Amino acid sequence: MGILALIILFLSMIFFTSEYRTRYTFAEDLVLTGLSPVQGFLSKVGLSTFTFFQGMFDYGRVLEENEVLRKEIAKRDNQSYQLLELQKENHRLREMLGFKIRVEYSLLPAEVIARDPSHWFETITINKGYADGVEKDMAVVTASGLVGNVFFVSRNSSQVLMLTDSRRAVSALIQRSREPGTIGIIEGSPEQTGFLRMINLPPEANIQKGDTIISSGLGGVFPKGLVIGHVLEVGKDQYGLLQQALVHPAVNFNRLEEVFIVIELPFEEGQGLFEVEEDEEEENEG
Amino acid sequence: MEHKFHITLYLIVVFIMVIMLVIQGSLLTFFLIGGIIPDLLLIIVVCLAFLWGEKRGMIVGLIGGLLQDVFFGPAIGFFLLAKMVSALLAAMVSREIYRDQIIGPMLTVFFVTFVHEFIVFFLVGFFWGNEINFYFALENMFLPRAIYHFVLTMLFYPLLYRAEQRKFFYPSFK
Numbered sequence: 001m002g003i004l005a006l007i008i009l010f011l012s013m014i015f016f017t018s019e020y021r022t023r024y025t026f027a028e029d030l031v032l033t034g035l036s037p038v039q040g041f042l043s044k045v046g047l048s049t050f051t052f053f054q055g056m057f058d059y060g061r062v063l064e065e066n067e068v069l070r071k072e073i074a075k076r077d078n079q080s081y082q083l084l085e086l087q088k089e090n091h092r093l094r095e096m097l098g099f100k101i102r103v104e105y106s107l108l109p110a111e112v113i114a115r116d117p118s119h120w121f122e123t124i125t126i127n128k129g130y131a132d133g134v135e136k137d138m139a140v141v142t143a144s145g146l147v148g149n150v151f152f153v154s155r156n157s158s159q160v161l162m163l164t165d166s167r168r169a170v171s172a173l174i175q176r177s178r179e180p181g182t183i184g185i186i187e188g189s190p191e192q193t194g195f196l197r198m199i200n201l202p203p204e205a206n207i208q209k210g211d212t213i214i215s216s217g218l219g220g221v222f223p224k225g226l227v228i229g230h231v232l233e234v235g236k237d238q239y240g241l242l243q244q245a246l247v248h249p250a251v252n253f254n255r256l257e258e259v260f261i262v263i264e265l266p267f268e269e270g271q272g273l274f275e276v277e278e279d280e281e282e283e284n285e286g
Numbered sequence: 287m288e289h290k291f292h293i294t295l296y297l298i299v300v301f302i303m304v305i306m307l308v309i310q311g312s313l314l315t316f317f318l319i320g321g322i323i324p325d326l327l328l329i330i331v332v333c334l335a336f337l338w339g340e341k342r343g344m345i346v347g348l349i350g351g352l353l354q355d356v357f358f359g360p361a362i363g364f365f366l367l368a369k370m371v372s373a374l375l376a377a378m379v380s381r382e383i384y385r386d387q388i389i390g391p392m393l394t395v396f397f398v399t400f401v402h403e404f405i406v407f408f409l410v411g412f413f414w415g416n417e418i419n420f421y422f423a424l425e426n427m428f429l430p431r432a433i434y435h436f437v438l439t440m441l442f443y444p445l446l447y448r449a450e451q452r453k454f455f456y457p458s459f460k
Contacts, residue, residue, distance in 0.1 A: 014363030
């Protein structure tokens with residue numbers, strides 16, 4: 001009898017906390033804040049042990065890869081200077097045309113200190129919290145692309161819900177075709193863990209293998225233009241009406257070590273990386 | 287000894303649970319075997335419930351479940367409920383099995399893992415949204431984890447058994 005009462009109590013607790021809990025209670029915050037340095041330490045130990053053994057096992061390949069990467073960096077360096085020039089030029093031209101840049105972003109680096117071991121929730125824990133200005137729903141990215149968004153924040157750590165979680169839906173579009181109406185929903189692929197799928201694509205959508213998928217900026221949580229992944233295969237959905245695509249994520253979700261939290265800068269001219277919600281007051285010539 | 291409430295006992299349990307949780311969340315994520323991270327917390331809960339019986343076992347399950355919910359769950363209650371029921375089951379089984387032979391707790395952990403995972407699967411599906419097919423989960427998540435836990439119990443149960451024999455959980459401050 002007592003057990004039954006407990007079970008009912010816990011069931012209602014799950015219901016209320018999953019619906020209405022938006023932040024940690026004081027006690028939870030205290031525990032998580034106290035333990036985040038321990039998690040950080042253990043995760044460093046794990047990482048260095050892992051890389052040590054990995055390096056030992058394929059030393060030859062590491063050397064080879066190092067050489068290739070060095071050349072790659074030299075090439076990229078050159079490209080990044082060119083991009084910087086273009087960015088400046090773009091900024092200048094925008095000003096001349098009177099395009100407004102409404103919101104800009106800065107990137108706050110954070111380390112991954114834990115991940116959900118149960119596999120039921122695709123979450124990671126990072127070592128930045130509200131003491132560093134992190135808030136719920138902020139986008140989290142790496143240099144390769146979109147990771148997910150902040151879900152719960154404690155003082156010195158936050159939980160991030162990753163894109164691979166099948167509950168995490170993101171509005172996305174195909175970078176190559178950019179047709180209106182090709183916006184689909186990206187979510188975790190339940191049967192192929194680690195992969196994403198893009199659903200709700202109209203049957204006439206111009207999508208093919210190898211296409212890059214980026215965030216559309218709709219929905220308000222994620223800035224526009226962040227790389228999500230690349231299309232692996234395209235097919236019809238289960239009813240044969242809409243198209244869907246299997247997407248290989250740009251980010252390796254199994255090996256996340258360092259991420260960036262996208263923090264919105266209030267109404268200021270700056271050299272941000274991302275821009276969203278532009279008021280495109282295009283003037284028709286002639 | 288059996289029915290007295292020992293606050294130090296539960297403090298030690300909380301301490302062990304926190305260490306296990308931090309290890310499995312931060313350290314073991316680098317050493318996946320078959321893409322699975324073992325639930326050390328569940329092994330400890332089941333082993334202690336096996337040794338201590340229903341009442342204490344349940345409290346141990348509640349402590350472990352609550353901590354796991356706080357650390358990794360999006361809501362409070364998923365693991366709380368699953369670990370409480372797991373502890374209760376293990377304690378009930380332990381009445382019929384010898385406690386000083388390791389195969390009993392090993393098999394208990396093996397089967398209770400399925401129950402635990404099934405409860406979480408059901409709760410997550412009902413309250414949070416889950417599209418994973420049951421048979422897929424059974425084959426790719428429940429079974430490998432149960433085998434993993436079965437093997438790891440060989441390591442944990444003797445430690446906990448010896449700790450219990452040597453009154454590690456009942457320190458006296460005289």
